[in-house]
Amino acid sequence: MGKNLVLGAAALFVATLTATAQVSQPGQPGMSGAISSAESAVFSIRYSEEKVYFLGDSINLQLDIQNDTPDIQRFQVADNRYFNLDFDVRTTTNLPVVHAKDFTIGRNSDQPELYREVMLRPGENYSIVEDLTKYVAFADPGLYVVQATFYPNLFRGPGSAVMQSNRLTLNIKPPVVGVEERAKVEAETGALIAREALPPDEVVSYTISARQKSQWERFFLYLDLESLLRRNPERDRVFRRSTEAAQRLMIDQFRQQLMQSRIEQDISVVPTSFEVLKTTYDANQATVAVLERFKYPDYTELKQYTYLLKKSDRYWIIYDYEIKNLGTQ
Secondary structure (H helix, E strand, C coil): CCCEEECCCCCCCCCCCCCECCECCCCCCCCCCECCCCCCCEEEEEECCCCCEECCCCCEEEEEEECCCCCCEEEEEECCHHHCEEEEEEECCCCECCECHHHHHHHCCCCCCCEEEEEECCCCEEEEEEEHHHCECCCCCEEEEEEEEECCCCCCCCCCCCEEEEEEEEEEECCCCCHHHHHHHHHHCCCCCCCCCCCHHHHHHHHHHHHHCCCHHHHHCCECHHHHHCCCHHHHHHHHCCCHHHHHHHHHHHHHHHHCCCCCHHHHCCCCEEEEEEEEECCCEEEEEEEEEEECCCCEEEEEEEEEEEEECCEEEEEEEEEEEEEEC
């Protein structure tokens, strides 16, 4: 698995949706080795939280640049992020949403362009989280389409090199007053439950408890379904050869198969009880050992599950697991 490079207070961004980067070349001087071709890196975006958005809410997007090449890639990161990023947001009738006032002021600032150069080795990932409402001004609720633009050599005018992301659909609800009204709207629209910054052992306990109660949205909340799907060598081979759309379909099918207990029974099987034995972790990786009991009419089977987690933005996510049979009692 590639390394994850995170820089700066706002630099936290790990994306699961990917799209081939489209890059133009302005011929910036002194940028030998910089991102300069469509094969050089992958730029993608997704929501940092799966939730219902109301007019006036912050809308945090996770953005990711992944170096999938055998070469080192370099790009410039400005202190003023407006010189690196822009967003094209349109209505369903293709009308553009105007830029936010802060973006317009920041982009036209006379302040010096202070920046640092970031170097991505093969397999490394550069990540940030940005609030979309800092870039565009939403005046009305409705359905929108969002696409991000990244300037690897900074914005220097119409000829600047750009990388285009995938597109996201954004549904903004009318503003609400009060916590109870917001909760009611979220329930009626089937909003996904938002992740919380739980420690690794609590993430595992939350996931197992959700499975015991067949609370599927909670069960999937902290699972990296793509990584779990690709544990199988045959599925991994098919996944790597598939288009982005086909990959998303494979992940959706994998989710349905887990719910129907037709595949990966080791992680979706329901334990009668469980006990967290040991948790170890550093800044980015964690392991949680759990004793799980499976009661049958004549005996109880004991298994030790070791869950492997990684830090994704502020959250611990389960991406793999190991099982050790401990016999029966």
